[in-house]
Amino acid sequence: MTQPIAWLDGPYWPYLALFLFAVLxxxxxxxxxxxxxxxxxxxxxxxxxxRAVATALLAGIVAKLIVSPPGALAHxxxxxxxxxxxxxxxxxxxxxxxxxxxxxxxxxVLIGGVWLFGAV
Amino acid sequence: xxxxxxxxxxxxxLAGMRDALSLPAWIVGFGLVGIxxxxxxxxxxxxxxxLSTILVWAGPSQVLFFASIAAGAAWSAIAIAIGxxxxxxxxxxxxxxxxxxxxxxxxxxxxxxxxxxxxxxWTEGLRRLPAIPLHQRVPYFLAxxxxxxxxxxxxxxxxxxxxxxxxxxxxxxxxxxxxxxFLVSLTAGLRHRGDVVALILGLVxxxxxxxxxxxxxxxxxxxxxAGTIAxxxxxxxxxx
Numbered sequence: 001m002t003q004p005i006a007w008l009d010g011p012y013w014p015y016l017a018l019f020l021f022a023v024l025x026x027x028x029x030x031x032x033x034x035x036x037x038x039x040x041x042x043x044x045x046x047x048x049x050x051r052a053v054a055t056a057l058l059a060g061i062v063a064k065l066i067v068s069p070p071g072a073l074a075h076x077x078x079x080x081x082x083x084x085x086x087x088x089x090x091x092x093x094x095x096x097x098x099x100x101x102x103x104x105x106x107x108x109v110l111i112g113g114v115w116l117f118g119a120v
Numbered sequence: 121x122x123x124x125x126x127x128x129x130x131x132x133x134l135a136g137m138r139d140a141l142s143l144p145a146w147i148v149g150f151g152l153v154g155i156x157x158x159x160x161x162x163x164x165x166x167x168x169x170x171l172s173t174i175l176v177w178a179g180p181s182q183v184l185f186f187a188s189i190a191a192g193a194a195w196s197a198i199a200i201a202i203g204x205x206x207x208x209x210x211x212x213x214x215x216x217x218x219x220x221x222x223x224x225x226x227x228x229x230x231x232x233x234x235x236x237x238x239x240x241x242w243t244e245g246l247r248r249l250p251a252i253p254l255h256q257r258v259p260y261f262l263a264x265x266x267x268x269x270x271x272x273x274x275x276x277x278x279x280x281x282x283x284x285x286x287x288x289x290x291x292x293x294x295x296x297x298x299x300x301x302f303l304v305s306l307t308a309g310l311r312h313r314g315d316v317v318a319l320i321l322g323l324v325x326x327x328x329x330x331x332x333x334x335x336x337x338x339x340x341x342x343x344x345x346a347g348t349i350a351x352x353x354x355x356x357x358x359x360x
Contacts, residue, residue: 001162002189002198014168021195022185023175025203030234033213034227040218047215051246052318052354053347054211058239058306059322060329060342061180061208065299067327070183071154072291081296088300092307099304100143106300107293114289 077120080113123260125253132256136263139248144240145268147301149275151179154295156279158186166280173276174269177238179298180205207340211347213237219249220257233258236265243305314354321346 004013040047065073066081073081088106091098123135152173159169164186172182181202188198213234220233241264249257283291306319325346329338 002192002195005195014164015171017189017195018168018172018185019175021199022172022181022202025199026176026178026181026206026209027235028203029206029209030213030237031231033210033217033237034230034234036210037214037217037221037230040214047218048314048354049347049351050211051215052314052350053343054208054215054242055306055315055318056322056325056346056350057208057211057339057343058243058302059319060326060339060346061205062299062302062306063323063326064330064339065180065302068330069295070187071158071295072288073295075288076292076296084296085300085303088304089307092304096308099308102304102307103143103147103297103300106304107297110296110300111289111293114292119288119292 075119076110076114077117080110080117083113084110123252123256125256127256129256129259132252132259133263136260137267139244140264140267141271144244144264144305145271147297148179148238148240148268149271150294151275151298151301152182152272153275153279153283154291155179155182155186156276156281157283158183158190160280160284162186162189164189166277169276169280170273173272177235177269178206178209179238204337204340208343209237212242216242216245216249219245220261222254222258225258229258233261236261236269239302239305240268241265243309247309312354314350317353318347318350321349 004017008016062085066085067078069076069081084106087109088102091102091105123132127135155172156166156169159166159172169186172185176182176185184202184205185198188201193201216237217230217234221230241261244264245261249261252260283294286294310316310319322342325342326339329342332338333341
């Protein structure tokens, strides 16, 4: 386990660590975006590209969470993890307004799959 | 639900709250339940878990923070990993701010609005904001995002005390909620062929890049390549 930095240690260390090493490196990109977004119109060509990159980045995070999952999810077999995603997308392909049903379907496949076929 | 141009800001805010509670707030809320248990595992107080939800407001960053402490990573390595994982907020925020901007808006308000950008507010915002009258978008967005955040703070708090008691299939199910919901929201927000290409290429390229490109750059490379290809595919379809 990572130990506190000695000369900053104290009862408030967890909060200080959270702020320095999690809040700042995350928030800085949102702040920078405020600077970059100035003078950019809602319909500019650059924005189309930015949107496409953001969509691809989010899709990439989905793939990473499924291929190399955190914690308890790693105990669900890869095939079940992928089937759960496919089940959710299948519902969306039939009717794009059924978000709730899609999420529930994906979760049902995952939980049911681990239940039936066991963890690894 | 649709918002009418003559509504007061209170009524608009209520509509934002209701839209959040119709599904998205619950998904993020359940999705962040796992953060509570991760914080408890490393012996951090419940307040730091709940504050991470409010101040970081990014599931992957929070997972990285607490899981890296558990793994014994150096503080500098933790901050750099979180920095790279959060780079996505730059294009995401740049894409959504023009929808919320009005003449005379202060920088401070924009910084506040930017703080709420995370997958839910982003995908739902891009989908819903264009249909809302310009002067009502800020109250709508703030009400929507704050409702999601309040439900999630409660979820994180509950997770701190509860998750250890869950059977494995359900613990796995909670952690899988984030990728499933990310993908469903992205699918709901697809507007044209270019978006579809960006989504599919992002899904395929990220694991490939993860294998061949180290140092945390893999996701950024995958996103830039997939997004750029998607833009050209979308352009050609539009002109053809």
